[in-house]
Amino acid sequence: MDNIIKAAKNGDKKAFSMIVEKYKDDVAKTIAGITGKTGDIEDIGQDVFIKLYKNIKNFKGDSSIKTYIIRIAINESLNYKKKKAKRQESHLIEEISAAEEKNNVLEKQIINTVMKRLNKKHRTLLTLFYINDMPVKEIAMTLNIPEGTVLSGLSRARKKFKEIYRTLEEESDE
Numbered sequence: 001m002d003n004i005i006k007a008a009k010n011g012d013k014k015a016f017s018m019i020v021e022k023y024k025d026d027v028a029k030t031i032a033g034i035t036g037k038t039g040d041i042e043d044i045g046q047d048v049f050i051k052l053y054k055n056i057k058n059f060k061g062d063s064s065i066k067t068y069i070i071r072i073a074i075n076e077s078l079n080y081k082k083k084k085a086k087r088q089e090s091h092l093i094e095e096i097s098a099a100e101e102k103n104n105v106l107e108k109q110i111i112n113t114v115m116k117r118l119n120k121k122h123r124t125l126l127t128l129f130y131i132n133d134m135p136v137k138e139i140a141m142t143l144n145i146p147e148g149t150v151l152s153g154l155s156r157a158r159k160k161f162k163e164i165y166r167t168l169e170e171e172s173d174e
Contacts, residue, residue, distance in 0.1 A: 005065055009056050016056070020049050023066060027073045034077035044080050048073045110172075114164045122157035129154055 007015035024045065031044045051072050059068050115123055128134045128142065136154075140147040 016053060023069050027069060030070055030073040031077050034074060035080060044076050048076050110168055113168060114161055117164050118160060121153060122160055125153045125157045126161065
């Protein structure tokens with residue numbers, strides 16, 4: 001086997017093919033054991049032997065060629081699992097983002113619908129307080145009404161908003 005390894009290190013493709021043929025089953029078993037028998041065993045196996053082909057000149061013979069190849073197979077399998085986990089995580093994040101975006105759009109539509117159903121006074125108070133972030137004192141000055149009237153109006157507007165909101169939610173659940 002030492003002669004075959006030397007020949008492969010010198011670029012002999014036939015010698016390299018002999019190494020691949022001898023260890024392909026061991027590589028496949030290693031990949032399957034680490035990745036859990038996926039349909040990607042062949043692809044990972046090809047990556048293992050490509051890496052071996054590129055790095056066979058670095059093989060010093062401190063261990064057996066089989067040990068060297070299996071180490072490459074282990075590393076490639078672990079890299080595959082990391083990449084797969086990242087792809088799954090990325091896909092999950094995309095799905096969550098899409099769902100959140102959809103929920104945000106629906107929520108905004110519901111809020112707009114509720115606001116349209118409120119009377120002008122309640123809509124104005126809620127808009128100034130929640131959307132424009134105006135303090136009660138400023139709302140009172142803007143509308144030329146007492147602060148107490150603003151507070152009681154906001155309380156009634158919130159109550160009405162919640163009623164309409166619940167009604168819309170119940171309608172959408174049916």
